[in-house]
Amino acid sequence: MNITNSKINFHETELHLLKEKAVWAPAHKAIFIADLHFGKAAHFRKSGIPIPEPIHSQDLLNLEFLINQYHPQTVYFLGDLFHSDWNGQWEVLNVFLGQFEQVNFHLVLGNHDILPTMIYDHSTFEIHDKPLEVGNLILSHEPLEEISINRLNLCGHIHPGIRLVGKARQSIRLSCFFYSPNQLILPAFGAFTGLAMMKPKADDQIFGITKEKVIPILS
Template sequence: MMTRDIEVAGERLTLHAQRAIHWAATRTLLVSDLHLGKGAVFRRAGIAVPSGDTEGDLARLDALIAEFAPERLTVLGDLVHGAATERSAWVERVRAWRQRHADVAIELIAGNHDRHFDVASLGILVRPGKVSAPPFVFAHHPEKHTEGYTLSGHVHPGVTVRDGWRRHRLPAFVFDRDVGMLPAFGTLTGLHDVERASGRRIVAVTPAGLLPVTER
């Protein structure tokens, strides 16, 4: 199953196996932690990683926009990974991608990595801190806010799932009482293991779709 509807703070949210959330009531698509240009940063440092990560991630966004036709795309922090110049190939690709989706309002809740590049120069609205979207608060860091239920990123949550004798470490959506975390959207992103706990809802992202994970 590539999508799964859940209720959070009284609202229906659609989780997608491409590591995104669609909030149909407001036609808002949410993603987090793309870390665009991370491959280029690694290659400049002499670390051999394949190219094409930015193109692949933009293509996945294209598919999500085509599927949900959102009015707004909100990135919950860390759209970019590191410093770049106007001559960086990935910058030109992202700017061209933004122009193709000129009818979609795209905003970034600034994350800790976004300080390294002027994201506004890509044609994307940058919002510092947090944004109130009742009953939610959109933020980068997974912190409780009195104004509403926090939807956030930053952690790159993951969970280990057993399949017989095999163990699979998978990206995951995590929902606690006051804070929800999206899996990192970017291809070249790691995972931070989260614990299963009472009252915590975890939905793992597998190659075959979404898998709810029960408490041990």
């Protein structure tokens, strides 16, 4: 495995880590995204918490940018696409994605993807309830504990973040890509999500995400 700036080469599979919190794999013409949590604002409103719906608008704009920029054949969502119970934003998401007729959308189900099977059957997505292999990549929502030595697990669920501390005790929290041997945990794509601060070990690599670029922090 070779790392150069924001690119990983894993057994000849090239993965570009994007500041939009996604991964682009040119050989597969595929984009990988984790933890969109679309519809979460409406879910909170149903519980009496006044979260405005436009909080998700930037997520759709970012997704549209990625599709127009990279022209993928396939977009893989690594779980927690939609936040729990059905609400009207599910239709908003499907109508939005339906305009990209040249793209195939796949969903590897996560713990928040709990909509009835019938709803998924009539959606834009091809659904996978088990880890999915794409070349030498294994796609899952939660990080896999056992991974073959020649496979790389792309996953989400954790919402990884890193806290950087300056000399004057100032600090900043960033979303990040978290690489450990045979596993790459993607940041949460959705804007309405939290961060889990990661504690890297000696063999881990962290790629912090700013508005301008992805930056290797530890190697």
